[in-house]
Amino acid sequence: MTIVFVPFLHAQSQEPEEIKPVPVLTGGAGFITVFEDGNPELVPLISPVLLVPIGKRWLIESRTSFEAELAQPAGSGTFRGKVAKEVEYLQLDFIANPYLTVTVGRYLTPFGSYNERLYPVWIRNLQADPLIQKIAIGEGGAGTGAMLRGGFKAHPQFNFNYAVYFSALSTREPLNSDRFAGGRLGIFIPKARLEIGGSFQHLLQDERSNSFGFHSFWQPTSLPLDIRAEYARSSRGSGYWIEPAYRLSQLPFWQNAMRRTQIVARVQQFFVGKLSSDAVPSVNTKQLEFGANYYILDGFRATGSYGREFSPEGDGNIWTFGLTYRFLIPLGHGDVK
Amino acid sequence: MTPKRLIFAWLSLMVIGGVLWATGQEQANTPHPAAPASASAPAATPSHTAAFQDAAAARLEGEKRFRANCGRCHMAPRKFPPRVMATVVRHMRVRATITDEDMRLILRYITE
Numbered sequence: 001m002t003i004v005f006v007p008f009l010h011a012q013s014q015e016p017e018e019i020k021p022v023p024v025l026t027g028g029a030g031f032i033t034v035f036e037d038g039n040p041e042l043v044p045l046i047s048p049v050l051l052v053p054i055g056k057r058w059l060i061e062s063r064t065s066f067e068a069e070l071a072q073p074a075g076s077g078t079f080r081g082k083v084a085k086e087v088e089y090l091q092l093d094f095i096a097n098p099y100l101t102v103t104v105g106r107y108l109t110p111f112g113s114y115n116e117r118l119y120p121v122w123i124r125n126l127q128a129d130p131l132i133q134k135i136a137i138g139e140g141g142a143g144t145g146a147m148l149r150g151g152f153k154a155h156p157q158f159n160f161n162y163a164v165y166f167s168a169l170s171t172r173e174p175l176n177s178d179r180f181a182g183g184r185l186g187i188f189i190p191k192a193r194l195e196i197g198g199s200f201q202h203l204l205q206d207e208r209s210n211s212f213g214f215h216s217f218w219q220p221t222s223l224p225l226d227i228r229a230e231y232a233r234s235s236r237g238s239g240y241w242i243e244p245a246y247r248l249s250q251l252p253f254w255q256n257a258m259r260r261t262q263i264v265a266r267v268q269q270f271f272v273g274k275l276s277s278d279a280v281p282s283v284n285t286k287q288l289e290f291g292a293n294y295y296i297l298d299g300f301r302a303t304g305s306y307g308r309e310f311s312p313e314g315d316g317n318i319w320t321f322g323l324t325y326r327f328l329i330p331l332g333h334g335d336v337k
Numbered sequence: 338m339t340p341k342r343l344i345f346a347w348l349s350l351m352v353i354g355g356v357l358w359a360t361g362q363e364q365a366n367t368p369h370p371a372a373p374a375s376a377s378a379p380a381a382t383p384s385h386t387a388a389f390q391d392a393a394a395a396r397l398e399g400e401k402r403f404r405a406n407c408g409r410c411h412m413a414p415r416k417f418p419p420r421v422m423a424t425v426v427r428h429m430r431v432r433a434t435i436t437d438e439d440m441r442l443i444l445r446y447i448t449e
Contacts, residue, residue, distance in 0.1 A: 098437035151434035
């Protein structure tokens with residue numbers, strides 16, 4: 001790996017020199033109400049992200065989450081529950097050159113696309129996690145160790161992106177992680193707005209199993225349509241999800257409201273594996289969901305969805321309603337003098 | 338057809354379609370060898386007009402890269418002050434593995 005990347009280490013600096021970045025506190029917050037089989041659950045959550053740039057090449061970034069799942073105990077009219085706190089990532093990034101960034105610390109496992117890129121409450125189109133989300137990454141979704149990653153133009157029509165990583169075993173809460181190593185490689189075709197990638201991970205403890213997966217994003221240039229999909233397989237199960245989302249901006253009526261409205265659907269299926277896990281369903285499960293998002297203001301939206309789950313344990317309905325918000329607070333002067 | 342095969346078939350189609358499309362685009366963008374050189378060369382203009390055209394082209398390209406990269410995962414955010422956006426773009430460069438060139442064009446677009 002070192003031999004491969006050393007020739008690039010003498011490349012030029014990467015950012016426009018005239019703009020000095022400032023520390024920023026950003027993140028997402030939400031209040032989601034979930035009705036599963038008629039039982040209501042309130043989920044208030046906030047995930048602040050702290051970004052501290054240092055010089056031209058360094059960045060410290062951290063995301064913590066505070067999330068409560070408030071339910072009504074039997075015979076009680078009040079909602080009760082505990083707030084779960086988690087350090088989702090706390091990492092130091094060194095942008096070595098245009099091709100390579102070195103990351104150390106606790107990082108989100110770059111397996112597939114959902115965990116790293118689509119997980120935040122203000123980004124996800126549907127509030128429920130995909131059934132396969134934790135097939136390979138486990139409950140915490142993070143590793144503790146080091147990672148090499150980057151994206152570069154390899155051809156006039158293609159960009160490549162990659163990540164290779166190693167995580168050590170850590171049993172210290174809330175920084176627990178398994179011992180594993182893996183990698184992800186993606187190709188992005190900007191003109192077609194198509195990204196396709198594959199992931200591989202090897203668990204270096206317990207059953208020492210392999211996991212692999214594929215992901216894709218496609219945004220046709222002629223339509224306000226996003227299509228995302230993932231497939232994953234591990235000893236704990238396998239499955240897929242496909243999620244098209246359409247912005248109604250092309251409809252010729254109520255344009256002010258329509259351009260703020262997005263409708264979304266998701267089809268997904270999970271198949272149990274050789275090993276059981278608390279992080280995934282215990283039986284083969286299918287789910288079909290429909291939802292809508294209405295962008296009230298920049299970063300502030302109302303969201304709602306209906307889903308039907310089919311499994312041998314019984315079919316059921318899942319409704320979600322809520323509000324999500326993305327915030328951004330500069331921790332310094334934002335303007336260039 | 339099982340769901341697994343369906344997914345593999347769907348992904349394979351997307352890969353093949355994307356490669357064919359990109360190859361076609363590259364051929365379409367290649368200048369025809371028989372075309373006169375002056376046909377593809379820009380007309381001579383005063384220096385300030387050329388600079389304006391360059392800035393406009395960079396802005397247009399920046400907007401394209403912004404939509405292609407940032408819009409893949411989330412809705413376009415409103416603009417924030419330049420030094421704030423410099424931090425956010427550095428964060429997204431790492432998170433979303435945006436290329437160096439894309440990062441420069443996006444930063445220029447969103448801070449102008």
